[in-house]
Amino acid sequence: MKEEKIYKTWIELSSNNLKNNIGVFKNLLDKKTKLFAVVKSNAYGHGLEDFSRMADKFRVDGFCVDSIIEGIKLRSISIKKPILVIGPSIPGNSLLDAKKNDITISISNLEALKIYSASKAKPDFHLKIDTGMHRQGLQIFEMSEAISIIKKKKLPINGAYTHFASAKDPKNTEFTNKQFNEFNEAIKLLETAGLRDLAKHCSATGGTLLDKKYHLDMVRVGIGLYGMYPSEELKKEFQDKYKLLPVLSWKALVSEVKEVKSGEGISYDLVEKLIKDSKIAIIPIGYWHGYPRSLTSVGKVLINSKECKVLGRVCMDMIIVDVSNLENLKLGNEAVLIGKSENSEITLEEISQLSINSTYEFITRINPLIKKIII
Numbered sequence: 001m002k003e004e005k006i007y008k009t010w011i012e013l014s015s016n017n018l019k020n021n022i023g024v025f026k027n028l029l030d031k032k033t034k035l036f037a038v039v040k041s042n043a044y045g046h047g048l049e050d051f052s053r054m055a056d057k058f059r060v061d062g063f064c065v066d067s068i069i070e071g072i073k074l075r076s077i078s079i080k081k082p083i084l085v086i087g088p089s090i091p092g093n094s095l096l097d098a099k100k101n102d103i104t105i106s107i108s109n110l111e112a113l114k115i116y117s118a119s120k121a122k123p124d125f126h127l128k129i130d131t132g133m134h135r136q137g138l139q140i141f142e143m144s145e146a147i148s149i150i151k152k153k154k155l156p157i158n159g160a161y162t163h164f165a166s167a168k169d170p171k172n173t174e175f176t177n178k179q180f181n182e183f184n185e186a187i188k189l190l191e192t193a194g195l196r197d198l199a200k201h202c203s204a205t206g207g208t209l210l211d212k213k214y215h216l217d218m219v220r221v222g223i224g225l226y227g228m229y230p231s232e233e234l235k236k237e238f239q240d241k242y243k244l245l246p247v248l249s250w251k252a253l254v255s256e257v258k259e260v261k262s263g264e265g266i267s268y269d270l271v272e273k274l275i276k277d278s279k280i281a282i283i284p285i286g287y288w289h290g291y292p293r294s295l296t297s298v299g300k301v302l303i304n305s306k307e308c309k310v311l312g313r314v315c316m317d318m319i320i321v322d323v324s325n326l327e328n329l330k331l332g333n334e335a336v337l338i339g340k341s342e343n344s345e346i347t348l349e350e351i352s353q354l355s356i357n358s359t360y361e362f363i364t365r366i367n368p369l370i371k372k373i374i375i
Contacts, residue, residue: 008284009252010371012339013046015054017245021225022058024242028208033215036084038204038222039074040066045290045363046226046248047372049077054374055225056081064220068094071103084126084159086220088112088136098123104158108136113146117153126159126199129186131179133165143186147193159199160190167206167214168231176207180214206230209238228348228359246348249339250366254303255318256282257329267312267320272297274311281308281323283335286315290366291337294355295319301335305342308335 025035037060038044043051048070052063056079063079065071066087074083082104089098089105090112098105099121107113108128116122127146130137138146150157162183167176183202190198200216205224207214227246229235259279266272266280283301287293291314299310301321308321323329334341338348352362 007253007371008255009250009289010373011047011366012249012251013050013054013372013374014245014247014249015057015374017227018051018054018225018247019058020243020245021227021247022055022060024244025208025219025221025224026059028212028242029215029219030212032217034061034199034218036060036062036064036082036201036218036220037225038064038086038220040064040070040087040222041364042368044222044226044360045366045368047368048073050372050374051247052079053077060225061218064222068098068101068103068105072097072101075101075103086128095119095123096121106136106161109138110142110145110149113149113155117149117155122156124156124158126161127157127190129160129162129183131162131182131186132175133163133179135163137162140182140186140189143189147190147195150195151193157195157198159201160187161199161201161220162186164202164204164207164214167204167210169233170210170237171233173210176210176214204230206234209234209242223360226363246339248348248363250337250370251339252283252285252301252335252337254281254329254331254333254335255284256331257323265312267296267315269313272312276324278322279324279326279329280311281321281329281335283319283321283337284317285337286317286319288316288367289370290362291319292355292357292362292365294357295351298354299351300346300354301337302339302341302344302346303329303333303335305344307344307346 037055039052042048062082064084064086071083085105104124106128107125128137130139164176201218203214203219205221208219227244262274262276264274285291293314296313300307308323311320311322348359352359
């Protein structure tokens with residue numbers, strides 16, 4: 001590659017790994033079940049537009065976004081497949097935008113349903129059901145009133161769904177099954193009232209891996225498409241059977257190399273002192289880029305396939321690493337923050353644990369302004 005050398009830091013997105021991951025989930029599903037890629041939160045830090053273009057190319061059936069604005073962005077890059085907004089859509093002018101752009105919204109409470117029913121623009125919508133997570137969604141006792149409004153106003157409902165709270169442990173599916181059964185009760189209420197042929201869905205990555213009975217008409221796969229498992233329990237259970245590959249690597253260039261004597265302090269507040277004469281390198285990324293301060297004195301990077309420890313405080317735009325074990329290191333050499341360097345690797349799971357963050361939190365906090373390069 002040549003393009004990345006003009007950047008101090010950049011993200012690489014592996015199209016082959018994404019193709020693999022989509023294939024894994026496609027093979028899991030019956031032909032009638034559609035695979036929707038969850039690309040909210042800037043595609044989990046991978047870049048909404050870049051990642052979605054690739055996913056579209058590799059034939060996902062649709063996209064889930066957090067907002068109508070995100071949906072419009074996908075339409076602006078010529079994505080024509082179905083788009084479902086799974087975040088709240090506050091009724092107003094945005095409903096007209098959703099209608100114009102053929103974007104399906106979610107309605108998850110009676111107040112929003114009543115405002116929507118009185119609005120001029122009525123895009124298609126899916127009804128969100130709260131089956132026990134108690135975040136978004138109508139509760140079962142509210143269903144009869146919702147159904148009455150939908151039928152009376154002849155509202156364009158074309159789907160219904162719920163979200164599992166804890167579909168992350170193959171050995172403990174009791175609550176997931178409870179939610180699934182309650183969702184089926186809600187579906188029966190809709191169908192009994194004549195609201196049939198709705199797209200029914202309840203599974204994100206965890207539910208999709210756990211049991212085919214949760215697949216229904218479509219699944220909403222997020223973290224799995226990016227090459228990660230939602231939990232260690234699912235990873236241990238399925239990693240040999242379903243080989244998911246990380247799509248994202250994060251790299252930067254060494255911007256300075258110097259020798260520092262034993263006993264000298266490093267970085268802000270001199271929180272770490274060298275215990276021997278050392279060679280250090282400066283990497284021009286910091287917490288502004290999404291490399292958290294919690295990696296102070298515990299983070300690591302790969303340079304020339306060798307592990308190099310972060311020394312001292314993570315700064316806003318720089319980190320300092322120990323490169324005493326490297327020879328012939330020069331300004332402009334490549335440092336790997338997440339990903340592989342020859343036979344060595346720093347995984348997202350590993351660096352997230354070091355930073356005392358979840359993989360979800362770490363990956364979505366990578367600065368969206370960092371250049372993305374598809375390889």
